[in-house]
Amino acid sequence: MAILSREEAQAILKKALGFSKADECEVTLSGNTGGNIRYARNEVSTSGAEENTSLAVESRFGKRSGVATINEFDDASLEKVIRRSEEIARLAPESPEYVELLGPQQYITTKAHFDATAKIDPTYRADAAAKSIKAASDKGLTAAGFLEHYTNFTAKMNNKGLFAYHPSTVVDFSVTMRTEDGTGSGYVTQDFSDVSKLDTGKASEIAAQKAATSRNARALEPGKYTVILEPAASIDLLRNMFFNMDQRSAEEGRSFLSKAGGKTKIGEKLLDERITVYSDPTHPEVPTSPFAGDGRPQKKITWIDKGVVKNLYNTRFWAAKTGAASVPSPGNVIMEGGNQSLEDMIKSTKRGILVTRLWYIRSVDPQTLLYTGLTRDGTFYIENGKIMYPVKNFRFNESPVIMLNNLEALGKPQRINGSLIPPMKVRDFTFTSLSDAV
Numbered sequence: 262m263a264i265l266s267r268e269e270a271q272a273i274l275k276k277a278l279g280f281s282k283a284d285e286c287e288v289t290l291s292g293n294t295g296g297n298i299r300y301a302r303n304e305v306s307t308s309g310a311e312e313n314t315s316l317a318v319e320s321r322f323g324k325r326s327g328v329a330t331i332n333e334f335d336d337a338s339l340e341k342v343i344r345r346s347e348e349i350a351r352l353a354p355e356s357p358e359y360v361e362l363l364g365p366q367q368y369i370t371t372k373a374h375f376d377a378t379a380k381i382d383p384t385y386r387a388d389a390a391a392k393s394i395k396a397a398s399d400k401g402l403t404a405a406g407f408l409e410h411y412t413n414f415t416a417k418m419n420n421k422g423l424f425a426y427h428p429s430t431v432v433d434f435s436v437t438m439r440t441e442d443g444t445g446s447g448y449v450t451q452d453f454s455d456v457s458k459l460d461t462g463k464a465s466e467i468a469a470q471k472a473a474t475s476r477n478a479r480a481l482e483p484g485k486y487t488v489i490l491e492p493a494a495s496i497d498l499l500r501n502m503f504f505n506m507d508q509r510s511a512e513e514g515r516s517f518l519s520k521a522g523g524k525t526k527i528g529e530k531l532l533d534e535r536i537t538v539y540s541d542p543t544h545p546e547v548p549t550s551p552f553a554g555d556g557r558p559q560k561k562i563t564w565i566d567k568g569v570v571k572n573l574y575n576t577r578f579w580a581a582k583t584g585a586a587s588v589p590s591p592g593n594v595i596m597e598g599g600n601q602s603l604e605d606m607i608k609s610t611k612r613g614i615l616v617t618r619l620w621y622i623r624s625v626d627p628q629t630l631l632y633t634g635l636t637r638d639g640t641f642y643i644e645n646g647k648i649m650y651p652v653k654n655f656r657f658n659e660s661p662v663i664m665l666n667n668l669e670a671l672g673k674p675q676r677i678n679g680s681l682i683p684p685m686k687v688r689d690f691t692f693t694s695l696s697d698a699v
Contacts (some may be wrong), residue, residue: 263292263312264379265294267426270416271333273304273316273457278420280343283320283350285362287419289557290316295411295692303394303404308386320346321362324355358578362554362587365422367627373548375455378430379412385456386410389434392462396469397438402447402642404465406436410456415585417556427550431679434455436465437638438472439699445478445651446699447471448638450493452676454548461528471639475651479503480695481657487613487669488690489606489643492677494616494636495664499682501622503538503594506564508573517630518570525573531666532568533601539563540591546676549592557589564591598683599671606670606686608646613686615648617659630660635696654699664690 265273270290277288292314299307317330320343327349331473386468389408397404417425435450447468453459459570502517510524511518518526541561542549551559555577563571572588607615617639625631636654643649664687672684 263294263314264412264414264428265290265416267291267416270414270426271418271424273339274416274418274424276336277316277339277343278384278418279319280340281320281347281420283322283347285321285420286343287417287423288316289361289415290314291412291414293413294310295409296319296381296383296386297407297409298390299407300390300394301405303328303398305387305390308383310383314619316342318342318346320349320350321446322350324359325350325353326356327351327353348447349400358576360577360581362419362421363423366425366552366556366558368425368558369543371427371542371548371551372545373427373429373550374412375430376459378410378454378456380556381410381432381456389459389461391429392460393436393465393645396462400469400473402438402440402472404436404468406434406465408432408434408461413520415550417552417554422554425552427549427552428454430454432459432488434459434461434464436461436468439470440472440476441682442476444699445472445474446638447473447475448493450677452678463591469654474639474648475639475641475699478640478651478653478699479642480653481614483692483694485689485691487610487686487688489587489603489610489613489615489686490615490619491603491615491684492675492682493618495619495685496621496677496680496682497619497622498632498659498664499596499663500594500678500680501624501632503564503591505630506570506573507590507626508575508583508588511573512583515627518573519628525594527570527573530568531570531662532565532665534568535668535671537567537597538565539595540593541595542551544593544595544681547593547595547681549679553589553591553592557587558639559589559592562588562591591613594680596674596680596682597671598674601670601672603672603684606672606684607643607648609670610643610686611645613643613645614652615639623656630662631658632660633658633693635698637698654696656694656696660690
């Protein structure tokens, strides 16, 4: 029962709402099926499958609301969960940020469900792991990887006339490879809505090459360097910036977009003019739901245009309070890039460092978006357009705002963690100390 069609989900939601006695009631039905395989030391260690379906009910009496969930869908169970949510609502305090439920909405059509991904079976998972392990063993390396995939749906209905339904699929793959002596490490991660785009053997060759060439890293003095950041290195810093573009935190003085007197930096040029960032639920490489969690329609929206801040997202409460347009948080992030390949960027670098991945990232100052963290799994010194040798990992202290003002080049955008991010070359990236970890 985990994956329901539009009609099947609609029938259950209608039946549930039929039991409601609340002033307002919204019911959300969601489900997923999926599987995974994990391997380490070039052997599969676990393989599993899962299937879940659940229904959440929010009942409201005036400004009081209560939520209850259940995973049984016979009439008695549906009435039981409705009554439980109503009991909770009657006991709850009034919400100071109450906004009435949405009425009927118009949603665009997005294609985020792919049959090939939905049909992944244990044989596919075993073959995918075998290809990755072979890429490691052929080079005398040790692989530790994980592949997981999901087919999902979400359906939402309320007694104001709203109905929404969206199916989707996704497959995620990542692998770390180490040399036998433990001095070299490589990493790759890929995710797709359509599994036909995934080749775990080919992807694993990237991690294998990085591991094999990162043995016996040399120490470089910390300082400011020109860096080439692969998407896996920049995604977390950039996502931390993009998902901090909240109107309320900006107006309350808690954001890098805050100005004195409750004002924001909308309309100001904060970044290099080559930086344009938008969201688009219909983008074929990173398709997402046509509606947000609260039922608001998602549409294509530009957040940063040629370095200028154009929009901030908000809650319905904050939009109503301030008279601003109602803008839900993004379902995906798409950053425009250039035409250069990673190899082109390396060739154009006189002296710099190639960074495969960043990890253990922590916030230092939320108002400047200053973060600290470490490089990992393949860090290399570049001189006169060539990778010369591996270097020991660094701790960095850097803000994505400063990073995107020190931009030298952008490559072709690649899908990473459900977003599209280009590799980038940045000058004066700050490394503060060395790390002995590989």
